[in-house]
Amino acid sequence: MNICCIGAGYVGGPTMAMIARKCPDTKVTVVDINAKRVAQWNSDHLPIFEPGLDEIVRATRGRNLFFSTEVDEAIVAADMIFVSVNTPTKTYGMGAGRAADLKFIELCARRIASVATGRKIVVEKSTLPVRTAESLKTVLSANSSGAEFQVLSNPEFLAEGTAMADLESPDRVLIGSESTPEGIKAAETLVSVYAQWVPRDRIITTNLWSSELSKLVANAFLAQRISSINAISALCEATEADVAEVSFAIGRDSRIGSKFLKASVGFGGSCFQKDILNLVYLCDHFGLPEVAAYWEQVIRMNDWQKRRYSQQVVSSLFNTVAGKKIAVLGFAFKKDTNDTRESASIYVCRDLVDEQANLAVYDPKVSENQIRKDLNQGEVLVDGRPNTSVVIEQDPYAAAKDAHAVLILTEWDEFRDLDFQRIFDGMLKPAFIFDGRNILDLKALRGIGFEARGIGR
Ligand code: UDX
Ligand code: ADP
Numbered sequence: 001m002n003i004c005c006i007g008a009g010y011v012g013g014p015t016m017a018m019i020a021r022k023c024p025d026t027k028v029t030v031v032d033i034n035a036k037r038v039a040q041w042n043s044d045h046l047p048i049f050e051p052g053l054d055e056i057v058r059a060t061r062g063r064n065l066f067f068s069t070e071v072d073e074a075i076v077a078a079d080m081i082f083v084s085v086n087t088p089t090k091t092y093g094m095g096a097g098r099a100a101d102l103k104f105i106e107l108c109a110r111r112i113a114s115v116a117t118g119r120k121i122v123v124e125k126s127t128l129p130v131r132t133a134e135s136l137k138t139v140l141s142a143n144s145s146g147a148e149f150q151v152l153s154n155p156e157f158l159a160e161g162t163a164m165a166d167l168e169s170p171d172r173v174l175i176g177s178e179s180t181p182e183g184i185k186a187a188e189t190l191v192s193v194y195a196q197w198v199p200r201d202r203i204i205t206t207n208l209w210s211s212e213l214s215k216l217v218a219n220a221f222l223a224q225r226i227s228s229i230n231a232i233s234a235l236c237e238a239t240e241a242d243v244a245e246v247s248f249a250i251g252r253d254s255r256i257g258s259k260f261l262k263a264s265v266g267f268g269g270s271c272f273q274k275d276i277l278n279l280v281y282l283c284d285h286f287g288l289p290e291v292a293a294y295w296e297q298v299i300r301m302n303d304w305q306k307r308r309y310s311q312q313v314v315s316s317l318f319n320t321v322a323g324k325k326i327a328v329l330g331f332a333f334k335k336d337t338n339d340t341r342e343s344a345s346i347y348v349c350r351d352l353v354d355e356q357a358n359l360a361v362y363d364p365k366v367s368e369n370q371i372r373k374d375l376n377q378g379e380v381l382v383d384g385r386p387n388t389s390v391v392i393e394q395d396p397y398a399a400a401k402d403a404h405a406v407l408i409l410t411e412w413d414e415f416r417d418l419d420f421q422r423i424f425d426g427m428l429k430p431a432f433i434f435d436g437r438n439i440l441d442l443k444a445l446r447g448i449g450f451e452a453r454g455i456g457r
Contacts, residue, residue: 001026001193004078006108008032008041008067010048010163010270010339011125011156012084017056018167020065022197029066029074041067049338049365052164072115080189081116082154083108083136084125089274098281100129100274109136113143121186124153127271129278130213133176150186152177153208155215160269161336173203176211183208216279220295223272225260227301233263233456234308243456244438263456265409265436266306266344268333273299273342306344310351312453313434317404321357325428327399330410330437331363331371338365344436345409346374349390359390360399364412368392397422405432411439424448 001023005016008030020028032038040047046057057065068074075081085104090096105126112122122140124133133151140149153176158166173194177187187205194203206214229247236243243263251258267273276295283292314321333343340346349359353375361371371377371392393399396415400406400423408415416439424431432451435442445452 001080002078003028003080003082003193004074005030005082005084005125006032006071006075006112007082007084007086007126008034008037008047009084009086010050010160011158012082013041013046013048014050014053014158014163015084015125015156015167016082017053017060017065018164019193020060020063021056023193024064026193027064027066028060029068029078031068031071031074033069033071035069038067038069049336050160050163051336056164071111075112075115075120076117078120080121080123080193081112082123082125084156087126087128087274089277095281098277100127100278100281102128102132102135105132105136106139109139110143112149113140113147116144116147116149119148119150121150121152121189123190124151124212125156127155127215127219127275127278128153128212129282130209130216132212133208150178150182151208152183152186152190153211154190155211157215157218160339161334168197170198170202173198174206174211174214175203176206176208179207216275216282219271219275220279220298222260223267223276223302224295224298226262226264226267226272227298227305229261229263230266230305230455231301233305236456241456246456263438264305264344264411265309265348265455266302268341268343268345270339270341273302303347306347307351309344309434309436309455310348310355313348313352313405313407313432314355316432316434316451316453321352321355321404323356323358324404325358325360325402326352327396327403327406328359328361329363329396329399329406329408329415330412331361331366331374332410332412335410335412338367338370340366340370340374343374343410348407348409348436349375353389357389360393360403361390362393362396362399363410364414397426401426402428404428405434408433408435408437408439411437415439420445420450421448424450 003026005012012030016028016030037047085108087100090099090101133153137151155174175187175190177183191203233243247261250256251261276299280292280296328349331345332340375390377390396418430451433445435454438454442452442454
């Protein structure tokens, strides 16, 4: 078997590395139009940080895993082509701010159609609006000279930071196909790939539309749990209940379950917001405004939570942060990743920069360039002043030195073990700490002398 994957990103790279690892007889080629990214995949410094990824890439690269920019060549050679390109929220035209931008997917389909010959299985790996497979199939068959295509949906459920463990031992693998004999046969071929390491009863086969929709719904349900507990965190603050205790108490009900009930400054990541917006757009499109409004509230609550946190910082600091140094610890959207897409940290930092605070940002894995890009550093602010109010530090103690407040915005393990006495000693007083991830012992911090606040406690 020869597999090609178009798109060497956070999904395509780790997923194909795992397939190469578990299926030594399969040749896996990951292609991307971004030559810099491909060069990084072929170097000692992979473009993404993911625990366990380096080892697997090192063991398989050059053996049966290849990274290349030769897209056409890889398509021609492949029996199965995974499409794993980005599908961001549209920023222009119809559906702007909500619908998925499918231009990258369509370009891929046209490219596949123009060079492919014989029989090919095309697998949707990217998260897509329900019924995209239909458009994909139409574009493929309208532009091909004689090739035969079967389109499958195989959404990826890995979470960043635990991607390799999720891929190695998934709760389930979902494969959607057309119910025709050819469709079912194509699905079986893909089942045989995963069955090389995933127990057969964890591989679910459904029709195409159920598979496409399940991915959006899974993310919507997960995000909804976070928005629900975040909504309750505000009520906890008003009533002196402790959200961690409430979360623990309700999570012990096996019908509710304990996972994804951690109150935070707000969820981030490339998927949750994008997929819910996409779901909302689909509901509106199909004439279901009540369903659309129901899911949209999950995003609104998340936006409110991020804003509520920034407002709490400003109001606690005597209603002004102008000219004050504030240390921001954590910029990634969660621990164990260098990904910052939709990170709550970006929104909180922007709010504080708007309030004219001076930020000192530290993150163990996110590059300075990325932080500057996300905060539009170097660009001119609305009032005409150059935006130089953010410095990036390589050390959390330097970030906190002479600061009025420390903000914990990503739950990196190393933040739990910081020497808080040392941080306190170096800060201006009163020294504030706002734990946006509820990872610190607030009582101990208060014992040192901090004005310490968590979320919902
Ligand atoms: C998510 C889904 O979990 C995954 O199945 C899908 O394939 C892609 O989207 P990911 O975005 O990588 O994965 O990370 P996830 O662990 O789901 O966290 C998303 C955000 O929610 C993070 O910002 C995280 O910090 C936050 N979160 C998570 C909470 O605030 N509280 C929780 O209890 C759990
Ligand atoms: P994800 O998190 O879904 O993996 P990324 O943005 O990390 O998303 O990765 C998507 C990758 O797809 C990018 O590296 C991008 O360059 C690549 N890509 C987009 N369009 C094409 C295309 N037509 N051909 C090849 N690669 C593409």
